[in-house]
Amino acid sequence: MLAIAQYAEVIVDVPTMQTNQPYTYKVKHNFENELSPGMRVIVPFGRGSRLVQGFVMRVFSQASFAGELKEIEALTDLEPVLDAEALALGPWLAQTTFSFLISCLQVMIPSALRAKYSKELELTNKFNVPEAVRAFFGAHTKKLFDEQKVAEPLRSQLLTARRTGMLKLNYVVNDRLQAKQVSFIKAALDKAELEQAVSKLRANARNLHTLLTYLSQHPQAMQQGLLEKKLALSPETFRNAEKKGWITRFKQVQYRNPVRQLNVKRTVPRHLTPAQAAAVAAVIAQIDQQQPTTFLLEGVTGSGKTEVYLQIIAHALAQKKTALMLVPEISLTPQMVKRVVGRFGTQVALLHSGLSDGERFDEWRRIKEGQATVVVGARSAVFAPLKRLGVIIIDEEHESSYKQEKMPRYHARDVAKWRADFHSCPVVLGSATPSLESRARAQKGVYRWLKLPQRINNKPLPQVSLIDMRQEAKKTRFPDFSQALIDAVEIRLAKKEQVILMLNRRGYSSFMMCRDCGYVLNCPNCDISLTFHLDTHSMKCHYCGHEEAIPHVCPSCGSRQIRYYGTGTQKVEQELTQLFPQARILRMDVDTTKRKGAHARILREFGERKADILLGTQMIAKGLDYPDVTLVGVLNADTALGLADFRASERTFQLLTQVSGRAGRAQKEGKVIIQTYNPEHYALLLAQKQDYEQFFMREMDIRHRGGYPPYYFTIQVTASAPAESQAAKKIFETYKTLKTALSSSAVILGPTPKAIMRINKRYYYQLIIKYKKEPGLAACLSELLQKSQRSERTGVLLTIDREPLNFI
């Protein structure tokens, strides 16, 4: 039996006073039948009864609450935006990621729904209100009202007038977006009747003639706008036809569907190789048995992992289930999307940052309403409101973009596993270079381990050479190109084959420095140098967005010898045009891909062979499958190795293996040239051999000796404040609390200032807890977090990051 919702527990959205404790509200009679958990409501909160938004977590009919309860003011939704699964996932997420529940609930709904609502006052009795109030309304009877912006004493006068019933307060909930509605038309007559109507038309009624003739051949409903274009008719003609009763017009929700806009050819399942077939069979058995088993699919580059995913998804769909496939944001290339859409058509929904808020909202609704049964998306798509999940796939599972860097600091892999438990379905983690964590779990049997050790058709992996740049840089006129790479590009250009060149930009930037006094141009808000941007002709801070003009004289000594240092893609592009004037070059980096669709366009042009060389940052390392690419060059392999992060080698190895895998995927043999200043480093030597297994062993040994993950769990605690002393004080207090709470087997690294201590005028201090088993730790951290929230007015903030991916 459905309980009548007389009371509701609401998680309120109050940024300055967050708590995971729900508040109980009374439900007004007129909402009793409408209110259900997962809906958003507007409720009065705190002493001033400020109106805020909240999520209903639970409704019930008996309250054991003694005091007087406030009432829910209004409903934001007519239907719950969060289903039962999401309502269960939220608290778990909040607990495991040390986040506030409200941010966990918000992250599950599309940004378009993170509604802004405004208040509106309506004048109901204009004769008895004070003059000031009447003046506020002017000639209107309704006016938007923002408590914060209306000064006293007017504010109090308005509120008093409201209390005494002279004004009414309304909520205008502008869910920033409404579903898009478009006009459709349909013939109201049958074919014979239409033909008869045509014969009776006056000779000069040419437009109506066109329309009716067309309709007599096309009985189905059609979008009016499209028809106007197609038949060159005006809206007037349609209105006339409607008046005469020949057509009916109606509005229909039209989803902005990014898939429909792609012109994708249908593809059929391929005949699987034995290794692929074994992987597919293992996973679909778990779908059928409804087991939440996690698989690690370790397959070398070009081994056909994607085809495995597609056939697993097809099986889930055949069982009337749904499928979720996560890919890193940057590999959501048109190529990848086409492969999925080509197989499953319009039942695919796409969720990624390239979509507008409106498009995402519509995709989300298609999923929620069950129209889309396959979801492909980046990190946050892990929350896609699919029902009856049959399988969750995470491609390139080692990618750090699966971890969100702001609250809630979740890893998509963990959320996927939670959902898999909820739905009793398997999870597939795929990669050519799995994260050490996942590979270690496969070793221990926690994950089931599937392998695709060969490329399709037993194509060899490309041959990789390491070039020692300590020698080479002296030899050529072009500091970024070794002779070997120049020669290799030359040959590919002559053979009309394609080249991918990658400039590794991790931990790296081009900055301005004075040659006379060594002055470096820094951001005024952060402890970091400004980065030079050629296309906007300015200096920018990548942390806070600060931008300023390029200096022509040194601000410190006045010298004109101020120059930029470092290699940017723009500079390399210039070198390339000098080296190979005949080559057609496409550049892909943050600057050329800023505009919507630019990323896709560049890749399409490269795929259509409109360019010979694709030059880019790490963006180009993943997922690309172009048959004519026979050379991959890495200009600077080791910028990341210099970073004091224990994952530096792992990241370097992964990146080099991924990018090498772009070469020689079809008939023609591939070659890879890696330029490096560390040719003896094991990450480079093993990337050269593309030997993941050996790298895994070697790296595990190092992690074991250093006491790093996956041998230890880690948690990073960061304190930040506007003043350095406050941040330091906070982190030392935290340190003391933790020290007494932790067992002797746990280790605390730090406290230390962060590598970039000041960002956007705030100072950052951190400590890292390494531990194996600390049953009391989570509770202790949660309490620290709640406590720090109470002292938030001082501007001191504590953030807690479980298994952080960046340690510096």
Ligand SMILES: Nc1ncnc2c1ncn2[C@@H]1O[C@H](COP(=O)(O)OP(=O)(O)OP(=O)(O)O)[C@@H](O)[C@H]1O
């Ligand atoms: N069973 C098969 N028979 C023939 N060709 C196949 C088969 N499976 C996959 N292919 C083709 O082999 C190529 C490589 O496959 P795919 O891109 O799926 O590999 P991958 O393992 O996902 O690669 P990467 O990790 O490097 O992106 C693709 O062009 C794909 O169409």
Ligand SMILES: [Zn+2]
């Ligand atoms: Zn800055």
Ligand SMILES: [Zn+2]
């Ligand atoms: Zn100077």
